[in-house]
Amino acid sequence: MKYILVTGGVISGIGKGIIASSIGTILKSCGLRVTAIKIDPYINIDAGTFSPYEHGEVFVLNDGGEVDLDLGNYERFLDINLYKDNNITTGKIYQHVINKERHGDYLGRTVQVVPHITDAVQEWVMTQAKVPVDDDRKEPQICVIEASMKPSGLGGTIGDIEGMPFVEAFRQFQFKAKRENFCNIHVSLVPQPSATGEQKTKPTQNSVRALRGLGLSPDLIVCRSAKPIEMAVKEKISMFCHVEPEQVIFIHDVSSTYRVPVLLEEQGIIKYFKERLHLPIADQPSALLLKWKRMADRYERLREVCSIALVGKYTKLSDCYASVFKALEHSALAINHKLDLMYIDSTELEPSAEAENSVKYHQAWHKLCKADGILVPGGFGVRGTEGKLQAISWARTKKKPFLGVCLGMQLAVVEFARSCLHWQDANSTEFDPDTRNPVVIDMPEHNPGDMGGTMRLGKRRTVFKTQDSVLRKLYGDGRFVEERHRHRYEVNPELTQSFEEKGLKFVGHDTEGSRMEIIELENHPYFVGVQFHPEFSSRPMKPSPPYLGLLLAATGMLSAYLQRGCKLSP
Secondary structure (H helix, E strand, C coil), X not given: CEEEEEXXXXXXXXXXXXXXXXXXXXXXXXXXXXXXXXXXXXXXXXXXXXXXXXXXXXXXXXXXXXXXXXXXXXXXXXXXXXXHHHEEEHHXXXXXXXXXXXXXXXXXXXXXXXXXXXXXXXXXXXXXHCCCCCCCCCCCCEEEEEECCCCCCCCCCHHHHHHHHHHHHHHHHHHHHCHHHEEEEEEEECXXXXXXXXXXXXXXXXXXXXXXXXXXXXXXXXXXXXXXXXXXXXXXXXXXXXXXXXXXXXXXXXXXXXXXXXXXXXXXHHHHHHHHCCCCCCCCCCHHHHHHHHHHHHHHHCCCEEEEEEEECCCCCHHHHHHHHHHHHHXXXXXXXXXXXXXXXXXXXXXXXXXXXXXXXXXXXXXXXXXXXXXXXXXXXXXXXXXXXXXXXXXXXXXXXXXXXXXXHHHHHHHHHHHCCCCCCCEECCCCCCXXXXXXXXXXXXXXXXXXXXXXXXXXXXXXXXXXCHHHHHCCCCCEEEEEEEECEEECHHHHHHHHHCCEEEXXXXXXXXXXXXXXXXXXXXXXXXXXXXXXHCECCECCHHHHHHHHHHCCCHHHHHHCCCCCCC
């Protein structure tokens, strides 16, 4: 097993996840089996109870793990399926060690950070690195480890002391694994102050010096910058950080993340890994990386635009809907369109918003009206739900292509009940426990006490109950689909007959037939709701069918696509 540790310095959010994913993609393109692990130093057991404004979206895995959004990057880039234990947190490690202590595994010894916590980190990494993540179920050969650990001086934030046990664990681990099996890549920032326009290397020098002081020496330094870095800067970093010039890699801001693996390959990273880790590979990438290059080239040549309005309440930070954005982008690229994603804060669509801030209210409605399609994603809590209902009503009555995901599907049912069945107080019991028409209810297995890990999570089967379904055709006309879920509430199965009589069809349900999974509206270009989260399984070269259907309908191409047997025109 070969281990590649990716650390970060200067600031967070400079793209360690994309760089780690891109390195994995390059190595996979050389014929190697690659897995990935993400280390987060927070004490939470997992990401399930975070607000999206804390760390971005919560990504859900096949096994129901609620994890950091970077694992979504790994899955999309590498086309693999990870597990909850591929996301290590301080909380998980300490819980694991404390459970062992309670069990008596330490035989009365004093349990300490060193060696017990650091040993637990190393054992976890070595065990999880061997778990198959490809469809062929073979053991991986390379494990890319992204560590969000920036101890004081290596990032400079006061709270980063929590990452120190992980730093010490990998300082020890590099000797346990042996030099030919362990490589450290340090991602740093080269800022360019507007006052001088000069690219500054001192932050990178300090970051590398701090890393060496902790016992880890970088084999490659990946420098992030807004603009391409000059050769003189590369030579300066090489000289002051004690590495060869070919060990300094530049990644500047690009129009698409698809370009990042190509930039890394162009700077000789395959040859470096081959020699440094003694890998049995050729110097040149296979056809897989050439596909990525063609995809990046095609992305930059797109001219036709499709605009989608994303109506949600976490619109101030794009990472809150990272997988939704990627799923839309994959689908837009598949039909040779550039995506124009317009984020609309659902609270600004509500009638009360007009009195509070009429400018924002009219701007929000202007965006909604000019969009080619409308998407209402998942979410929790009552804030903004009335605005989402307004957007759904607009999509239904104006025959705008619409996709509702999780809460978006539930609210589509609520809106239909109020507008078409005239149940004026129809609602979800999440928002109004005393409603006389509870069209959305909490699930019998829902635990109202503990919040973490108590939802219906992970990959579940959805069975189509009719041949006459647009989504069934988009999925390839199979009898069932398997997608990932994350929800506590569901459509009330006792009331579905009333909806079906008025044209809102429940075309998919769970294997028992009691849980509603897919809705489709008759006599509408594309009005679809899904209880699951199809965005989590979307891939750059295999777009998600519900999202693809939305983009096809928004561009007027859906009918032709279905007539061709769900094949895209060349």
